[in-house]
Amino acid sequence: MPDTNMENRPGRSRLELNRQISLREENLPEKKTAEDALLASEKRYRRLFESAKDGILILDADTGKIADVNPFLLELLGYSYDALYGQHIWELGVFKDIAASKEAFRTLQSREYIRYEHLPLETCDGRTVEVEFVSNIYLVDSIRVIQCNIRDITARRQTERALEESGAKMRNILDNIGIGVTLISTKMEVLELNRQMHVWFPAVNPGQRPLCYRAFNSPQRGELCDNCPAVMTLRDGTVHEETMQIERAGGMRTCRIVSSPILSASGEVSAVIEMVEDITEKISLESQFRHAQKMDAVGQLAGGMAHDFNNMLAVIIGYAELALDKVNPPGPIQDDLEAILRAANRSTEITRKLLAFARKQTIAPRVIDLNKTLAEMLRTLQRLIGEEIELTWLPGTNLWPIRMDPAQLDQILVNLCVNARDAIGHRGRLTIETDRVTFDKTYCDAHPDFVPGDFVLLRVSDDGCGMDKKIRDRLFEPFFTTKGVGRGTGLGLSTVYGIVKQNQGLIRVFSKPGKGTTVRIFLQCHEGDAVMPRKNIYTESPKSHGKTILVVEDEAVILNLIRTMLERQGYTVLTAGTRDEAIRLAEAHITKINMLLTDVIMPEMNGRELAERLSLLKPNLKVLFMSGYTANVITHRGVLENGVHFIQKPFSMKNLALMVHEILGQE
Numbered sequence: 141m142p143d144t145n146m147e148n149r150p151g152r153s154r155l156e157l158n159r160q161i162s163l164r165e166e167n168l169p170e171k172k173t174a175e176d177a178l179l180a181s182e183k184r185y186r187r188l189f190e191s192a193k194d195g196i197l198i199l200d201a202d203t204g205k206i207a208d209v210n211p212f213l214l215e216l217l218g219y220s221y222d223a224l225y226g227q228h229i230w231e232l233g234v235f236k237d238i239a240a241s242k243e244a245f246r247t248l249q250s251r252e253y254i255r256y257e258h259l260p261l262e263t264c265d266g267r268t269v270e271v272e273f274v275s276n277i278y279l280v281d282s283i284r285v286i287q288c289n290i291r292d293i294t295a296r297r298q299t300e301r302a303l304e305e306s307g308a309k310m311r312n313i314l315d316n317i318g319i320g321v322t323l324i325s326t327k328m329e330v331l332e333l334n335r336q337m338h339v340w341f342p343a344v345n346p347g348q349r350p351l352c353y354r355a356f357n358s359p360q361r362g363e364l365c366d367n368c369p370a371v372m373t374l375r376d377g378t379v380h381e382e383t384m385q386i387e388r389a390g391g392m393r394t395c396r397i398v399s400s401p402i403l404s405a406s407g408e409v410s411a412v413i414e415m416v417e418d419i420t421e422k423i424s425l426e427s428q429f430r431h432a433q434k435m436d437a438v439g440q441l442a443g444g445m446a447h448d449f450n451n452m453l454a455v456i457i458g459y460a461e462l463a464l465d466k467v468n469p470p471g472p473i474q475d476d477l478e479a480i481l482r483a484a485n486r487s488t489e490i491t492r493k494l495l496a497f498a499r500k501q502t503i504a505p506r507v508i509d510l511n512k513t514l515a516e517m518l519r520t521l522q523r524l525i526g527e528e529i530e531l532t533w534l535p536g537t538n539l540w541p542i543r544m545d546p547a548q549l550d551q552i553l554v555n556l557c558v559n560a561r562d563a564i565g566h567r568g569r570l571t572i573e574t575d576r577v578t579f580d581k582t583y584c585d586a587h588p589d590f591v592p593g594d595f596v597l598l599r600v601s602d603d604g605c606g607m608d609k610k611i612r613d614r615l616f617e618p619f620f621t622t623k624g625v626g627r628g629t630g631l632g633l634s635t636v637y638g639i640v641k642q643n644q645g646l647i648r649v650f651s652k653p654g655k656g657t658t659v660r661i662f663l664q665c666h667e668g669d670a671v672m673p674r675k676n677i678y679t680e681s682p683k684s685h686g687k688t689i690l691v692v693e694d695e696a697v698i699l700n701l702i703r704t705m706l707e708r709q710g711y712t713v714l715t716a717g718t719r720d721e722a723i724r725l726a727e728a729h730i731t732k733i734n735m736l737l738t739d740v741i742m743p744e745m746n747g748r749e750l751a752e753r754l755s756l757l758k759p760n761l762k763v764l765f766m767s768g769y770t771a772n773v774i775t776h777r778g779v780l781e782n783g784v785h786f787i788q789k790p791f792s793m794k795n796l797a798l799m800v801h802e803i804l805g806q807e
């Protein structure tokens with residue numbers, strides 16, 4: 141209220157006095173009355189009211205009628221003074237949001253003071269302006285009035301909104317990158333998390349400013365993490381990067397963390413931004429890839445060795461057999477020869493395993509019912525593991541057929557069961573299960589070495605000693621064994637691995653020390669022809685047929701050996717060590733040659749080409765290929781082509797005789 145008694149007020153300032161005087165002089169210099177002073181004061185306030193750069197609205201606090209409006213507000217709202225004067229506040233469109241009803245006015249009436257931070261008002265021409273609104277009630281000459289101060293904040297709000305929008309945009313970007321982003325204070329408190337971090341650490345609430353080493357570790361750490369990049373950034377204000385192991389719900393993860401400083405105007409580090417990238421899968425893929433590469437290299441080496449070794453074994457076995465035949469009457473020399481033969485046969489097993497691992501085993505797959513084949517093997521397997529170990533057989537229902545060489549299935553089960561037996565030691569349990577599984581695209585996207593489709597699962601689990609990570613990492617390497625000299629060859633699982641790979645299957649081993657081991661093998665289901673029973677073809681004893689066989693082999697010792705073997709069986713044998721010799725012999729004797737027995741891999745011409753060449757001379761010529769090695773010329777990735785006859789080196793006299801007999805019997 142204007143001071144009506146200024147003259148008498150103690151402590152008036154000189155300035156006030158001067159202005160009082162000047163007002164008096166200016167307006168009514170001759171009458172120095174209290175009334176004059178009041179008038180002058182009112183004028184002064186009127187001038188403030190009218191020149192104010194904020195809107196001012198005076199309402200009658202009892203009736204709600206507008207008693208006064210200053211020019212600024214009139215201009216802001218686009219109304220004339222007369223249009224507003226005497227109107228009820230709630231009847232005006234401008235205030236529809238707060239005082240459009242009498243109730244709103246009542247609130248205004250009953251409260252001494254009201255403040256709205258931002259309030260939209262509507263102008264006469266329908267635009268919206270945003271204002272800050274403050275109202276308070278006071279008495280003027282015993283009349284209660286409400287004074288509303290209205291500040292135009294439209295421009296400020298626009299700026300604020302633009303900032304909010306760009307903030308939201310940044311937030312949106314941060315939330316939608318697959319990287320975790322967090323803001324860490326200089327006291328190592330978590331200030332902000334983006335959505336990815338929330339997903340990884342749902343329990344962390346940045347509102348509570350938890351310490352990062354507590355929040356991001358479970359169990360919580362009591363101290364800073366070793367090599368924390370944020371600490372280094374706080375120390376020197378530069379970017380740091382570190383790969384760290386972080387334990388999250390769901391297990392240990394490997395994360396790459398990059399920390400960057402946020403600098404204040406004075407150049408000090410005021411906070412640290414950490415970007416967290418989960419590289420667990422990437423690392424595991426890389427190591428799987430390296431592992432596969434290593435296995436391939438070792439496989440090539442092993443396959444090559446096995447090939448050369450097989451040729452030598454063929455000679456040892458062959459001559460030992462021939463010599464045994466000549467021992468008559470039986471004497472001590474027979475025992476010696478049999479010992480040689482046993483050792484050579486055991487060596488053959490080793491080279492077979494190496495070939496299996498190198499996926500160089502020549503196989504003759506057929507469609508089989510896994511449950512049926514396994515059921516037939518159970519007795520053999522039980523004998524293998526001994527009575528102390530309980531064998532449980534849980535066949536899955538409605539299994540799909542698979543296509544596989546049954547001999548390879550034997551190899552898989554024998555190796556897995558022997559390993560389980562060794563891991564169990566004495567008493568324990570071995571379980572063999574089968575099941576059907578289907579992998580869809582989503583699953584395969586997450587597990588890159590899986591392919592979508594239907595699979596038959598073979599699961600072999602034991603409750604034996606289990607394995608730690610060191611052993612698990614090297615499991616499939618040939619010659620890797622933890623068993624003592626003479627007990628393990630380290631070829632069991634490498635054989636299984638090779639077989640599974642050769643059949644486009646997958647193998648997974650789950651094992652923990654003291655928790656037993658589970659091996660899962662996924663075999664592609666076979667679509668198409670039904671299960672064919674295997675013909676037992678080699679039961680007849682061989683007879684001499686007086687037929688002629690052309691044998692082609694570049695290794696002279698083997699050539700001689702085979703000639704001797706076949707002649708013993710009563711066949712007429714022509715031998716050739718080179719392509720030209722073979723062709724010359726064939727041209728000279730083609731009418732009486734019944735069969736070509738040829739090595740597949742020879743220096744000048746491969747066995748297949750030779751066979752094709754000779755079949756021009758004699759279209760129905762029988763051919764038997766031999767090799768110590770899978771040769772792509774007669775197989776497709778190790779799988780024999782239809783109608784092609786093949787014998788794996790080294791072979792015994794008996795097996796060769798059976799095979800030749802069978803093929804010639806088809807004539």
Ligand code: ADP
Pocket residue numbers: 555559560563602604605606607611615616620621622623627628629630631632633634656657
């Ligand atoms: P070997 O049995 O001749 O040692 P393998 O290739 O079959 O060779 O196995 C390699 C190694 O893997 C074994 O020496 C053993 O340490 C480990 N292992 C294999 N199977 C099991 C199992 N079921 N339980 C525990 N350890 C196993």
Ligand code: MG
Pocket residue numbers: 555558559628630631632633
């Ligand atoms: Mg083994």
